[in-house]
Amino acid sequence: MAIPDEMDAMVVAAPGRPLERRRLPVPRPGPDEVLLEVAACGVCRTDLHLVDGELPAAPLPVIPGHEIVGRVVVVGNHVADLTVGDRVGVPWLAWTCGECRYCRMGRENLCDNARFTGYTVNGGYAQYAVADRRYCFRLPASFGDLEAAPLLCAGLIGYRSLRMCGDGVERLGLYGFGAAAHIVAQLAVHRGSEVFAFTRPGDAAAQGFARSLGAVWAGDSTTPPPLPLDAAIVFAPVGALVPAALRAVAPGGVVVCGGIHMSDIPGFPYHILWEERVVRSVANLTRQDGEELLAVAPAAGVRPTVQCFQLEQANEALERLRRGQIEGAAVLVME
Numbered sequence: 657m658a659i660p661d662e663m664d665a666m667v668v669a670a671p672g673r674p675l676e677r678r679r680l681p682v683p684r685p686g687p688d689e690v691l692l693e694v695a696a697c698g699v700c701r702t703d704l705h706l707v708d709g710e711l712p713a714a715p716l717p718v719i720p721g722h723e724i725v726g727r728v729v730v731v732g733n734h735v736a737d738l739t740v741g742d743r744v745g746v747p748w749l750a751w752t753c754g755e756c757r758y759c760r761m762g763r764e765n766l767c768d769n770a771r772f773t774g775y776t777v778n779g780g781y782a783q784y785a786v787a788d789r790r791y792c793f794r795l796p797a798s799f800g801d802l803e804a805a806p807l808l809c810a811g812l813i814g815y816r817s818l819r820m821c822g823d824g825v826e827r828l829g830l831y832g833f834g835a836a837a838h839i840v841a842q843l844a845v846h847r848g849s850e851v852f853a854f855t856r857p858g859d860a861a862a863q864g865f866a867r868s869l870g871a872v873w874a875g876d877s878t879t880p881p882p883l884p885l886d887a888a889i890v891f892a893p894v895g896a897l898v899p900a901a902l903r904a905v906a907p908g909g910v911v912v913c914g915g916i917h918m919s920d921i922p923g924f925p926y927h928i929l930w931e932e933r934v935v936r937s938v939a940n941l942t943r944q945d946g947e948e949l950l951a952v953a954p955a956a957g958v959r960p961t962v963q964c965f966q967l968e969q970a971n972e973a974l975e976r977l978r979r980g981q982i983e984g985a986a987v988l989v990m991e
């Protein structure tokens with residue numbers, strides 16, 4: 657296959673400004689990397705934080721996008737486990753050092769030297785992307801390119817967040833019913849949990865969507881659930897939801913913050929944390945999370961709902977995400 661010299665890409669050039677459409681050289685893979693022809697790339701809330709300048713020390717310009725589904729078109733000299741034509745998915749975690757304390761402990765998600773797709777290395781809002789072979793996941797054949805894309809961050813971070821809720825969660829709250837929550841809800845319902853979905857006040861469409869995916873209750877985030885919860889995951893980047901979730905969980909309950917950025921958490925009385933309630937965050941992912949999710953998702957019958965946009969419509973996709981107008985996940989499709 658002939659690889660062109662140049663490609664279309666959407667680029668974060670400066671914080672607070674829309675993405676710029678640019679013609680850029682098609683990147684060349686290093687010895688441990690592959691070049692992918694991008695088929696689809698999911699649009700994540702994190703991309704919006706990057707565009708808004710809410711992520712520290714982003715080396716701009718950068719091509720965002722960390723839910724890449726693509727096909728291998730060139731393999732680096734040291735790559736033996738992938739060949740031209742393989743379909744792979746590339747997640748947020750792009751590279752780890754393998755040597756720091758965290759890597760040695762099996763906690764590569766916290767690697768001191770980690771690089772991140774679409775943040776500190778170029779991502780998938782482009783026709784081509786390079787990826788480290790170690791961070792290319794083989795994708796289940798039961799998911800098409802579009803459906804597979806949201807699994808790579810929304811699904812993965814959602815899965816890790818769900819894991820951090822612990823075992824035996826009978827009643828799970830989800831605050832913010834976007835891309836991640838709509839996948840987690842399906843996983844949780846499949847394992848027998850009752851899902852309680854909290855949305856922006858008055859968002860009847862999102863509440864109906866949550867019920868259609870098996871939620872036993874859906875309501876405004878300002879409303880307490882009808883029953884105390886065993887765990888809650890806060891996906892919305894709204895700090896005020898943390899004390900709301902703490903008030904909603906029973907003694908011993910866990911509140912997991914799944915996002916990379918959140919507005920400040922307001923002060924709250926100790927008694928809502930008392931009785932062994934826990935607040936924690938989830939950062940990034942490990943390859944093990946990816947392998948587990950990609951095995952569990954087909955078995956659980958997960959079906960991501962996607963809204964498709966062309967690459968040059970990336971700004972529109974981000975704006976609609978900002979306004980809460982995406983049902984399920986937004987995905988960019990390359991021509």
Ligand SMILES: [Zn+2]
Pocket residue numbers: 752753754755756757758759764766767768769770
């Ligand atoms: Zn490391």
Ligand SMILES: [Zn+2]
Pocket residue numbers: 700701702703722748809810
């Ligand atoms: Zn993401």
